[in-house]
Amino acid sequence: MQGLIAQYTDANEDSRLTRQFIAQMEFDTxxxxxxxxxxPEVKVIELGAATGRYSLNFAKMGYDTTAVELVPDQVNILRRKAKDQGLTLxxxxxxxCSVxxxxxxxxxxxVILGPLYHLHTQELREQAITEAYRILKPNGVLAIAYISRYFVAGMFAQQYPELVTPEVLSTLLxxxxVPTPLADSFFNVGYFxxxxxxxxxxxxxxxxxxxxxxxDGFNRYISSGVNNFTTEQYQTWLNYHLKTCDEPSLLGASNHGLLLARKINE
Structure with a gap:
């Protein structure tokens, strides 16, 4: 857990979601x-809120919002930004895994848009889902994001050829x-x-x-094109993407997947 906190201390999550069109597409989608x-009147909770890119947006839209974040540095930034923007959440x-x-x-x-990226054991992943189930009202909705391990393998092939070894790829699969010292710390603390x-x-x-x-669909593979769009071209491409992002054949190839599910009442 300390390694995970260290990974995200001083990290600029807001910048990641806004600095390029390809990242903006993740947020917009x-x-x-x-x-x-x-x-109207919906109560939203985000587990793993980072510096508040989503939670602050929910609050700005007028929703009753609760944000939970593991990393103290990120929590401080989130609180400061809420105060600076005059937002109540x-x-x-x-x-x-425990709230x-x-x-x-x-x-x-x-909304769980980050924690599943880092829960290394099945037990921890089940704990997070159990907590989400507990805090949701009857018929409440869970939205949970993940990073595809198939995309990560492709990233290794394109950007980190030193990680294309039988040991690394078989463990990932x-x-x-990715528990190898050859990899960046992001991959070491990740679950794909x-x-x-x-x-x-x-x-x-x-x-x-x-x-x-x-x-993301297949857009990460064509990021050099997407990031160089004009604003009008980006909006046109985003509209196309939103019409196709439910295509099942794109799921494994996409960097991120997002699953929405409804609580089945006991």
Whole structure:
């Protein structure tokens, strides 16, 4: 856990989601997918809120918002930004796997857009889903993001050929982990899933799948083109992407996947 906190201390998550069109597409796609569930009077909680790119946006849109973040440095930034922007939301330092300070059956929408990237064991992943189930109201909706291990293997081939070894690729394929000193610390603290694994995890946790989208589609592979679009071209391409991101064949190839599911009442 300390390695994970160190990885994200001083990290600029907001910049990652805005500095290039290819990253902006991740944010725009996620917000477009969530808009169906962002209805009046909805209570939203984000587990793993980082510096608040999404939580602050939910609060700005007028929703009753709670943000939970593990890394103290990120929590401080989030609190400062909320104050600077005059936004009211509930902010907590905490672990997505255990949020006892959040009341059961209290929220309509639970958004988890980062923690699954780092939960190395099945037990921890199940704990996060169990907590999401607990804090959601009956028929509440969970939105959970993951990074595809198939995309990560392709990234190694393109950018990190030193990681294209039988040991690294077989471990990645079998476990979703990259525990080699040859890799950047981001990969060492990461967990990379398959679309099927995430669907199985959610279903076993008491949810029924609503929608499963390829957040980036194949756009990361053509990033040099996308990042050089004009604003008008980006909007045109985004509109095309939003019409195709539900295509199942894109899921494994996409950098990020986003699964939406509804709580099945006990």
């Amino acid at each position: 996620t917000m477009d997918v969530l808009k169906t569930y962002l209805v 509930s902010i907590h330092e905490g672990n997505a 006892p300070f959040i009341e059961s059956n209290s929220h309509d929408l639970c 079998e476990s979703g982990l 899933a398959t679309p099927t694994e995430v669907e199985t995890l959610i279903t076993a946790g008491g949810f029924s799948t609503l929608r499963h989208v390829a957040t």
